Amino acid sequence: MSTAFDPTPLDDQTAPDASAETGPPSSPRAxxxxxxxxxxxxxxxxxxxxxxxxxxxxxxxxxxxxxxxxxxxxxxxxxxxxxxxxxxxxxxxxxxxxxxxxxxxxxxxxxxxxxxxxxxxxxxxxxxxxxxxxxxxxxxxxxxxxxxxxxxxxxxxxxxxxxxxxxxxxxxxxxxxxxxxxxxxxxxxxxxxxxxxxxxxxxLTPMIPDALVSSAAQARAHGEAAAHSDAGRPLQLVYTGKFARDWRTDLMPALVPALAGHGVPAHLTMVGDKVHHEKADPTFNGRMHALMEAPDAGVTWTGGVPRAEALDRTARADVALSWRSPALDVSLEMSTKVLESCALGVPPVLNRTAAHERLLGADWPLFVDPHTDSVEGVARLLAQARPRLGALAERAVAAAAPYRVSARAEVLRGYLERVVPGAAPGAAPAARGAAGGRPLRVLVAGHDLKFAGELLDLLRAHPGVELRIDAWAGLHRHDESASREHVAWADVVLCEWAGPNAVWYARHKRAGQRLAVRLHMFELRGAWLRDLDLDAVDTLITVSDHYRDLTVAALGADPARVRVIPNAVSVADLSREPLAGAEFRLGLVGIVPLRKRLDRALDLLRTLRAEDDRFTLHVRGRMPWEYRHEWHKPLQREGYLDLFARLGAEDLHRSVAFEPFGADMGTWLRRMGWVLSPSSVESFHLAPAEGMAAGAIPVIWDRPGAAGVFGADLVHPDSEAAARWILELTQDAQRRLEWSERMRERVLAFDERSVARAWAEALGLG
The missing domain is CATH 3.40.50.2000 (Glycogen Phosphorylase B;)
Incomplete structure (x- = not known):
């Protein structure tokens, strides 16, 4: 589950008198x-x-x-x-x-x-x-x-x-x-x-001024890029930044004579004045200063200059040096200097890394590999690439375009809309507070808030809300004196789970106080529900139409008081670029209890691998013995032992990866082309919805209510039918891509912003 931007731990047991929270102070310029x-x-x-x-x-x-x-x-x-x-x-x-x-x-x-x-x-x-x-x-x-x-x-x-x-x-x-x-x-x-x-x-990638890209485009329009490959003039090299050993700055001056050995006259301009003191090489600082102070007709040292002049020095060059030690290749960051040189139409010499290959292409001829990591190796690269520098300049400019300030500003606006909606440019001021001008006092009470992330996020960010949490120690255990204080304080009470918490708050509700109760699934089997005073509950909330109908039938509740608000998916967080090979990876999140039907997922994998052995199954979550209450049930334990014994007895286990539970669902889903939902019973099932946001395609076995949540076209009668559908789409890349895009559109019905609006209406936030 994604609980985007929710800083409350899932097992938050904060004492009630210390749990008061308010949204951030609002700007007077709202x-x-x-x-x-x-x-x-x-x-x-x-x-x-x-x-x-x-x-x-x-x-x-x-x-x-x-x-x-x-x-x-x-x-x-x-x-x-x-x-x-x-x-x-x-x-x-x-x-x-x-x-x-x-x-x-x-x-x-x-x-x-x-x-x-x-x-x-x-x-x-x-x-x-x-x-x-x-x-x-x-x-x-x-x-x-x-x-x-x-x-x-x-x-x-x-x-x-x-x-x-x-x-x-x-x-x-x-x-x-x-x-x-x-x-x-x-x-x-x-x-x-x-x-x-x-x-x-x-x-938030580094950003470069739009003017850099514009100036480079003008230079190309005037044919200046063609001058890069003019063999009759010295090759102009430039370095800007700090001077450090791993940045190879002590080796760069030697490129000038090395290029002369290849018949290429060259001149190097080095911009900057910050020289590192290297613990691993105490002599570096002195050597670097000696180089900077020694006269050399082939090297110009500018010292520290204003940024505009540094950019101008780069723009006059043919090649920018961003050659570094291989020790820095593990970095996952992107250099602003590399992007600036690209934007200016100055091709960079830089190490071959995955990030640089994505920026410039795997065939970029100015990549330094381990076997070219030397002055002679870099000089040879430059000499060989010189005839193509004009074309490389145009390619570099195109690579830098997505990093323009204007493009990054659009990204920031999207982030603001998601994180601080009331502060986004042009946003209307949020509705504020209760009568009398004070914030609306909202209390959320429950023993387990792991499904309430989007709701708590909404309440914390709302400028007209003061939030408290009554964290019950267990389904039946709470500090009753603290809960009584909360009743006296709150304007609105939301009981997360229709457990004994809902029974208690319905019994102690004050006149004029609003009470909402969210029911998930297991509560319908709870004996305590017969004690719930439905007349005291203003709104019952379920996560699907199917469970709304079951709730009305089981409790005899007034249908007008039962509202469907689906679980929320942080589409903005989960919408990430899929990784290569995702079409052959099946993802399954959670296998406990047995009704999650791991056996169906294994049947599906077996059928798929009979046709194509590239398919693998990735099971994410805790193992059954990590849930003591389930493992101590004889039927559950025996069921899992039998299932794992059968898996170990066949070669199928070599294509199944059991991966530990983790919060980084967005990263995990990038690897999955398919997210399985083989359960025999679910009230909603968040994992396939999160997969849809990531562009994965849900594979859902038929069960009550599934078609109402996800659509009948995603529901399959059995594992064989699901396998045929997966194989059909895998063999037609264009159709699979179309389905993936369709899923990204369909999941917007569960997007956290849409769900937040529904919650605001249900709780009377305005």
């Missing part, structure tokens, strides 16, 4: 666009990628319709980056306020200053970059409901990250409304190793 407070734990006096990101991020927020406040970390000594920010309409720059005697704010001081600034400008979003700064904000509980954390320091592979770092990132994610990742691969790693980040991580 309806006119968002207010964004932006901070990077970087010194803008130094030109490097992180500092450049801050300016680009501010520009993108402005393009998205935001009022942007940028807080500086350090006293301004030069305006290499701040000049551009000051000139940008819609951006207000706030001077650094370090402790006396310091020229930079340390992290505690930075968060303190940001909190004071937030009190004045009322931001809807507080976006901060840097693991230590984000950790300080999380530790202080700063900016609840508004903190967007951008952490790039987790490292890859994440298995090598120190446990203390993983713990820190988990704490940051738990305190953040949004986590940000540069690429889909980076999001996958973050969600896999940081469960708190699952469902609340957004992909």
């Amino acid at each position: 309806g006119e666009g968002p207010v964004v407070l932006l901070y990077g734990d970087v010194d803008l006096n130094v030109l490097d990628g992180s500092a450049v990101w801050l300016g680009s991020m501010a520009e993108t927020w402005v393009a998205a319709g935001a009022e942007v406040h940028v807080q500086l970390k350090a006293h301004e000594r030069r305006d290499v980056l701040t000049a551009g920010l000051r000139a940008l309409a819609g951006v207000t720059l706030h001077e650094a306020r370090p402790e006396p005697g310091k020229d930079q704010m340390d992290r505690p001081r930075a968060v303190e200053v940001l909190e004071e600034l937030a009190e004045r400008v009322h931001p809807d979003v507080v976006m901060v970059r840097g693991i230590h700064l984000c950790a300080e904000a999380a530790r202080r509980g700063a900016f609840p409901g508004r903190l967007w954390s951008y952490v790039t320091e987790l490292g890859y592979p994440a298995t090598s990250a120190a446990p203390v770092k993983l713990k820190t990132v988990r704490e940051i994610a738990a305190a953040s409304r949004v986590m940000l990742a540069q690429t889909e691969d980076a999001r996958a790693v973050l969600e896999a190793f940081v469960p708190e980040a699952a469902g609340r991580t957004l992909v």
